[in-house]
Amino acid sequence: MLHPCFANARLYIYTTFMQEKEGFIMNKKQSNVIILGSTGSIGIQALDVIRMHSDSFRVLGxxxxDEVQLLREQIELYQPEYISLADKESIKKLGELGGSGVKKALPGVEGLCELASxxxxxxxxxxxxxxxxxxxTLAAIEARKRVALANKETLVAAGDIVMQEARQQGALIIPVDSEHSAIFQCLAGEARHLHRIWLTASGGPFRDFTREQMKAVDLEMALQxxxxxxxxxxxxxxxxxxxxGLEVIEAHHLFGVGYNEIEVLLQAESIIHSMVELQDGAFLAHxxxxxxxxxxxYALTYPERMESPVERLDFRTLGAIHFGRPDTQAFPALALAYEAGKAGGTMPAVLNAANEVAVNSFMQRRIDFARIPLLVERVMEMHDMVKQPDLDSILAADAWARVRCEELI
Ligand SMILES: NC(=O)C1=CN([C@@H]2O[C@H](COP(=O)(O)OP(=O)(O)OC[C@H]3O[C@@H](n4cnc5c(N)ncnc54)[C@H](OP(=O)(O)O)[C@@H]3O)[C@@H](O)[C@H]2O)C=CC1
Ligand SMILES: CC(=O)[C@@H](O)[C@H](O)COP(=O)(O)O
Ligand SMILES: [Mn+2]
Structure with a gap:
């Protein structure tokens, strides 16, 4: 059965493809790009992409x-007019590193929102x-920007609000998360025929571990x-x-598909980035x-494509591709995410916030790996859910879950 918001999501995807046809997108010679999170893994790779296509893209912000040193180097190379850091202290540190030619430096979430709009x-x-x-993200949508969205936690916590705002504003959200980019591409021209999504998962470093073995894993192992x-x-x-689990909720919001129509499939090599199954039994994979x-x-060039230096796949030397079912006994987090998604309301925001706190404390070596899902589960149990939350209720639930989770640690 299709989820009730499928019609809207279908309309949203349809609108996206119509805008493509009408040449609404990418009709400028050089697009101005803002990167929120430029010093992280995605941000650094995005700058690499922009450097290769500097005729088409320019860094505006x-x-x-607080990664001041790396940001300073990025400023030197890409000469943005605007920057933002988490607080005034970090902006001061950046200033101490020498003249950067930046027009405006803005602190905090307000700074991020100002850059986004x-x-x-x-x-x-x-x-x-x-x-x-x-x-x-909401600021970018309200300003009707193209949003290249890597940040899945935003859709997990506030997916209904974000997608509704995008539909209302006619703003484009192009997914960057590899599975969702794959699904988005498979759905081009096929959204109305979607039957089921097959979301692929590598299974991570502990794919073949039992629950018992998982008790002994440490931070170094988990980071591999x-x-x-x-x-x-x-x-x-x-x-x-x-x-x-977060990606299941992300897919639900992006493509308007019910949770029973999203299957997680182990695909050990991460070569198939995801698949869609259509009404007639055909499968399209990316x-x-x-x-x-x-x-x-792709999120920057859509609907065009450009050359890329990424090494090509050679199927003749690839060998086998392995499939399997995820073990939700050994990996309870996946089942918790389905549960939170199906509950809806503020529950996914609580799942996400508790997970952020638990993961952070695991990275500080304050808790064991196996406690991460247990903490998330306990905070979810304690939560008095709001069924149809507005943005303030989502943010309040997020803040509440962070405090509860910290207390449990
Ligand atoms: N990495 C990947 O391959 C993929 C990532 N994603 C998603 O993309 C998002 C980014 O992931 P990833 O690049 O790995 O993360 P990283 O931790 O590598 O980078 C996060 C970035 O966000 C910045 N940041 C974090 N908190 C704040 C804040 N309060 N104010 C301003 N800036 C902040 C960091 O700044 P600083 O460096 O100063 O701390 C850094 O630039 C996540 O939602 C992730 O799930 C999705 C698919 C693949
Ligand atoms: C690259 C990307 O999109 C990640 O979200 C990736 O999917 C993580 O791999 P897992 O499949 O192990 O979660
Ligand atoms: Mn992913």
């Missing part, structure tokens, strides 16, 4: 939290990690993703399978090397 900006890449992305090189938080999420520069570039 960069934002980071600059009149000269064409594309806003949201590559922040965590629910801190909610307000800047078998296929992708990513920031620390998402790498830990991949190891617990919470990443896949394949490629596990390299985020491909989906990042």
């Amino acid at each position: 960069l934002a980071a939290k 600059l009149p000269e900006a064409d594309i806003v890449l949201v590559a922040l990690s965590g629910a801190i992305g909610i307000l800047p 993703h078998p296929n992708w090189s990513m920031g620390p938080k998402i790498t830990i999420d991949s190891a617990t399978l919470m990443n896949k 394949l490629g090397r596990p390299d985020m520069r491909i989906p990042i570039q």
Whole structure:
């Protein structure tokens, strides 16, 4: 059965493809890009893409939290007019590193929102990690920018509000997350025939571990993703399978598909980035090397494509591709995410916020790996859910869950 918001989502995808046909997109010679999270894994790769296509893209603004040294180097190379850092202290430190030629330096979430809605900006890449992305993403949508959205936590916590705002404003959200970029591409011209999404998962470094073995894993082991090189938080999420859980909720919002129509499929090599199953039993898959520069570039160039330096797949030397079912006993985080998604309301925001706190404390070696999903589950149990939350209720639930989770640690 199709989810009730499928019609809207279909309309949203249809509108996106119509805008493509009408030449609404990319009709400028050089697009001005804002990168929120430029010092992170996605941000750095996005700058690489822009450097290769500097005729088509120009960096207008960069934002980071407190990685002042790296941001200084990026400013030197890409000469943005605007920057943002988490606070005035970090901006002062940046200033002490010498004249940068930056026109305006803006602190905090307000700074992120101001960058996201600059009149000269064409594309806003949201590559922040965590629910801190909610307000800047909404600011970009309200300013009718193209939003290249890597930050999945925003859709998990506030997906209904974000997607409704995008539909109302007619703003484009192009997914950057590899699976969602794959699904978006498979759905071109086929959205109305969608039957089911097959969301692929590598299974992470502990794919073949039992629950017992998982008790002994440490931070170094959890940070070794078998296929992708990513920031620390998402790498830990991949190891617990919470990443896949967050992606199930992300897919629900982006494509308006009910939770029973989203299947997680283990695909150990991360060569198939995801698949769609259509009404008539046909499957469309998106394949490629596990390299985020491909989906990042696509979100910038859509509906066009450009050359990329990413090494090509050679199927003749690839060998086998392995499939399997995820083990939700050994990886309870995936089941928790389905549960939170199906509950709806403020529950996904609570799942996400508790997970952010738990992962952070695991990275500080304050808790064991196996406690991450247990903490998330306990905070969800304690939550008095709001069924149809507005933005303030979402933000309040997020803040509440962070405090509860900290208390439990
Ligand atoms: N990495 C990947 O391959 C993929 C990532 N994603 C998603 O993309 C997003 C980014 O991931 P990733 O690049 O790995 O994360 P990283 O941790 O590598 O980078 C996060 C970026 O966000 C900045 N940031 C974090 N908090 C704040 C804040 N409060 N204010 C301003 N800036 C902030 C960081 O700044 P600073 O450096 O100063 O701390 C950094 O630039 C996540 O939502 C992730 O799930 C999705 C698919 C693949
Ligand atoms: C690159 C990307 O999109 C990640 O979200 C990736 O999917 C993580 O790998 P897992 O499949 O192990 O979660
Ligand atoms: Mn992904």
